[in-house]
Amino acid sequence: MNRKFFRNLFLSMIVELAFVFCCFAANNQEVIRIRNVLEEYRRAWLANDQEAVMKTLSRDAVLMPPHSAPAVIGEAPIRAYWWPSGSPFTIDEFEQPLLEAYADGSLGYVRGTSRVSWTNDPNGKKEKKESTSTFLAILKKDKGKWHITHLMWEVP
Numbered sequence: 001m002n003r004k005f006f007r008n009l010f011l012s013m014i015v016e017l018a019f020v021f022c023c024f025a026a027n028n029q030e031v032i033r034i035r036n037v038l039e040e041y042r043r044a045w046l047a048n049d050q051e052a053v054m055k056t057l058s059r060d061a062v063l064m065p066p067h068s069a070p071a072v073i074g075e076a077p078i079r080a081y082w083w084p085s086g087s088p089f090t091i092d093e094f095e096q097p098l099l100e101a102y103a104d105g106s107l108g109y110v111r112g113t114s115r116v117s118w119t120n121d122p123n124g125k126k127e128k129k130e131s132t133s134t135f136l137a138i139l140k141k142d143k144g145k146w147h148i149t150h151l152m153w154e155v156p
Contacts, residue, residue, distance in 0.1 A: 030103035030108060030141070030146075031101045031102065031103050031108070033103075033146050034101050034103055034108045034109075034110055034139050034146055035098055035101050035110065037056055037139060037146045037147070037148065038056075038096065038098060038110050038112075038137060038148075039096075040052070040055075040056050041053065041056040041148065042094050042096045044056060045091045045094050045116070046091055046093075046094050048090055048091055050079070050082075050083055053082075054075065054078070054079070056147065056148055057075075057078065057147055057148050057149075057151075058140060058142070058147040058148065058149045059074070059075055060073065060074055060075075060149070061073075061074070061075070061078060061147070061148060061149055061150070061151070062149065062150045062151070063078055063081065063151050063152075064150065064151065064152035064153075065081075065153070066133065066153055066154045066155045067154075067155075086122075087120065087122060088120075088121045088122075089118050089119060089120045089121065090118060090119045090121070091116065091117075091118045092117045092118055092119055092128075093115070093116065093117040094114065094115075094116050094117075095114060095115045095116075096112055096113070096114045097112055097113055097114075098110055098111075098112040099111050099112045099113065100112075103139075105141075106140055106141040106142070107138070107139070107140055107141075108138075108139045108140075108141075108146065109136060109137060109138050109139065110136070110137045110139070111134075111135070111136050111137075112134070112135055113132070113133065113134050113135070114132065114133050114134075114135060114153070115130070115131070115132045116130065116131050116132075117129065117130040117131075118130075131155055132155065132156065133153040133154055133155045133156075134153065134154055135151065135152065135153040135154075136150075136151075136152050136153075137150070137151050137152075138150040138151075
């Protein structure tokens with residue numbers, strides 16, 4: 001074997017490693033962006049900001065509520081599901097540890113747990129409530145921005 005062969009082999013290995021590290025870094029950036037969307041979602045709920053919550057979702061988002069409840073599909077049905085008229089509430093606390101996140105191209109997911117506490121105010125009577133759940137969010141990147149397309153959660 002000659003010296004030129006080993007030099008070319010070494011250079012090709014360097015190029016391949018650079019490509020792998022480049023892809024890993026790009027994928028890592030997308031995972032950070034996906035995690036940021038879930039943080040925006042959490043903060044929007046804490047701010048009790050309907051519009052900010054909806055901005056984290058795609059227009060045709062699908063909610064898959066617990067206990068085999070029917071899916072809620074699209075912007076208007078989601079608004080009606082989460083903010084029914086005559087049922088005012090305030091989110092008091094929202095913890096959302098993210099346990100796993102992954103991105104590949106324009107698709108990604110996040111898996112985690114959550115604990116939410118809120119105050120209902122039906123008919124002027126304040127009621128404190130709390131819920132814990134596990135969740136899975138599927139996200140899609142469209143025009144450079146990630147949105148939640150599917151959100152499923154289960155409560156014990």
